[in-house]
Amino acid sequence: MLVSFTTCSVCLVALLPLAGRLGLIDHPGERRRVHREPVPKIGGLAIFVALLVSSLPFADLPLAQRYGLAGAALLVLVGAWDDRRPLKPRTRLVAQALAALLLTLGGGVTLTSLGDLFGHGPVLLGPLAIPFTVFAVVGIINAFNLVDGIDGLAAGLLLIALWPLLVLAPSWGPMQILLATAVAALIPFLLCNLRWLPFARCRVFLGDAGSLLLGYLVAWALIDATRSPAGLQPVTALWLVALPLADTLAVMGQRLVTGRSPFAADRRHLHHLLLRMFPGQRRVLVMVLALAGLLAALGLTGEYLGLAEAVRFAAALGVFGLYLLWRRSLPRLYHWQLGRHQHRQAPRVDLMGFRPQEDATPD
Numbered sequence: 095m096l097v098s099f100t101t102c103s104v105c106l107v108a109l110l111p112l113a114g115r116l117g118l119i120d121h122p123g124e125r126r127r128v129h130r131e132p133v134p135k136i137g138g139l140a141i142f143v144a145l146l147v148s149s150l151p152f153a154d155l156p157l158a159q160r161y162g163l164a165g166a167a168l169l170v171l172v173g174a175w176d177d178r179r180p181l182k183p184r185t186r187l188v189a190q191a192l193a194a195l196l197l198t199l200g201g202g203v204t205l206t207s208l209g210d211l212f213g214h215g216p217v218l219l220g221p222l223a224i225p226f227t228v229f230a231v232v233g234i235i236n237a238f239n240l241v242d243g244i245d246g247l248a249a250g251l252l253l254i255a256l257w258p259l260l261v262l263a264p265s266w267g268p269m270q271i272l273l274a275t276a277v278a279a280l281i282p283f284l285l286c287n288l289r290w291l292p293f294a295r296c297r298v299f300l301g302d303a304g305s306l307l308l309g310y311l312v313a314w315a316l317i318d319a320t321r322s323p324a325g326l327q328p329v330t331a332l333w334l335v336a337l338p339l340a341d342t343l344a345v346m347g348q349r350l351v352t353g354r355s356p357f358a359a360d361r362r363h364l365h366h367l368l369l370r371m372f373p374g375q376r377r378v379l380v381m382v383l384a385l386a387g388l389l390a391a392l393g394l395t396g397e398y399l400g401l402a403e404a405v406r407f408a409a410a411l412g413v414f415g416l417y418l419l420w421r422r423s424l425p426r427l428y429h430w431q432l433g434r435h436q437h438r439q440a441p442r443v444d445l446m447g448f449r450p451q452e453d454a455t456p457d
Contacts, residue, residue, distance in 0.1 A: 095278035098148040102279040105140035106286060106298060117178040120299050133297050135177045137283045138304020142170045144279035149272070156268050161200030162314055165193035169235070169310050173303030183357040187232065190306070194231035197314060198224050205230060205317050209328045213404035231313040237338040238309030239302060240345065244365050244375045245287050248300055249280050250383045252308045254390050255334040258326070259319050262394075269318050276311055288376075329403045332410055333393020337364075337386040340417045367424050389413065 113119055113134030120133045149155060149163060172189040175181065197203045205227045208217040219226050242248035256273055263270050283304075286296045300308070316331040332339075341364045346356035354360075361367075368378045396406045 095148075095274050098144040098275040098278040099281055101147045102140045102144035103282040105143050106136065106282060106296070109136040109140060110134055110296060110298070118174070118301060120177075120301070133299050135299045135301030135303070137287060137298045137300040138170060138173060138302070138307050140298075141276070141279045141283060141300075141304060142166060142307055145272070145275055148275040148279075158197075158201035158203050158318070159268055159272060161196045162203065164200070165196035166307055166310055168193045168196070169306040170303045173301065173306040177301040177303055183355065186302075190232045190235050190310075191228055193235075193310060194228040194313075195224075197231065198227045203227070203314060203318050203321070205320065205328070207328070210403045211329065211407045213402065227317060230317065231310070233339070233342075234313035234316075234335060235306055235309035237335065237342040238312065239305040240342050241338045241363060241365075242300055242305040243363055244369070244379055245289075245297075246284060246379050247365060247382060248305050248308050249284055249287070250379065251335075251338055251386055252312055253277065253280070254383065254386050255312050256315055258334065258390075258394055259315055269315060273311070273315055327397055327403055329406045329410065330393045330397045333396070333406070334390045336389040336393070336410065336413065337382070340414050343414075344418055344421055364421070367421070371424070371427065 109116075109118075113136050118135045118139075120135050122131060145166070146163065149159070155163075168189060172181070172186065176186060204223050206219055206223045208219065210216050238248050238251065241251065256277070260270055260273055260277070283298065283300070284290075285293045286298045287300075289295075289297050312335060316326070316334065319325040320328045320331055326334075345360075345362045348362055349356050349358055349360070365378050365382055368381060369375070372378055372381070393406065393410075396409070
């Protein structure tokens with residue numbers, strides 16, 4: 095962990111002056127951006143180098159970790175290229191599927207059972223195990239990639255999803271050690287990303303390289319945890335990533351309904367909607383992470399109390415339905431808030447993005 099922390103810190107310092115030459119700068123020109131100055135997108139590269147350097151001294155790495163790190167390297171390279179020159183969604187999806195195949199076919203990290211989701215016995219995947227695992231990995235990768243819209247959000251969601259695997263693990267194995275080094279690498283990045291003193295002038299972003307990497311690590315860790323009899327149940331893993339998955343599904347569904355590509359960029363994510371109601375990234379960050387933490391705690395509590403997996407799965411579907419209804423109510427809450435504080439009729443604003451209109455970019 096010390097090696098990982100130090101390596102990430104050194105990489106951030108070394109890459110900051112090179113970001114412009116490498117083309118790894120996020121410019122605030124797009125309407126969906128929430129920052130107002132160019133920011134280097136080097137966080138993902140620094141975190142991956144830290145993971146790699148902290149793993150190299152161990153020549154006896156398990157096969158799963160070797161192939162897993164190979165898949166991570168592929169995603170970081172493709173993500174860095176996407177940060178430099180945007181790639182087509184199909185190219186990114188192919189890279190994500192290849193990384194998932196390295197993890198499943200090479201490393202043997204495969205989801206073979208979904209647990210007793212319907213109360214009639216375990217749902218065994220059989221020959222569908224590898225395709226379903228690839229689908230799950232790609233889904234979580236995209237969820238973290240798409241939700242990475244404000245400072246600290248993707249990293250915070252990763253910490254919420256993975257802390258039970260570290261704190262509640264009956265024993266530490268290679269996977270827990272890898273996750274601990276990832277958490278150590280996140281610390282210097284978060285200090286710069288959130289601009290905590292004395293790091294106010296070294297603001298950096300994860301970039302696509304970083305958000306793809308974090309999503310991949312979450313998918314890898316959760317699938318690995320569900321394979322052990324003493325590990326998490328699959329439905330509990332679903333609760334740990336409930337918010338990013340629900341937000342991604344809701345946004346993609348809205349885009350499809352309006353005839354757009356599900357991967358088209360817009361301002362429909364939860365953090366974008368909340369920024370309109372509560373200006374200030376820090377406030378919105380705390381709200382989103384608190385909601386994600388609450389859902390994760392509910393999932394863990396259900397497993398601790400021994401509630402049936404079918405009951406917890408039905409509850410997860412119910413929460414997703416309530417989340418969709420809550421999102422649809424946000425425009426009315428927004429107008430009500432404006433009318434209350436300004437004592438006048440609120441301007442007509444299409445908060446959900448179904449009828450694009452010009453609006454000011456929040457701070």
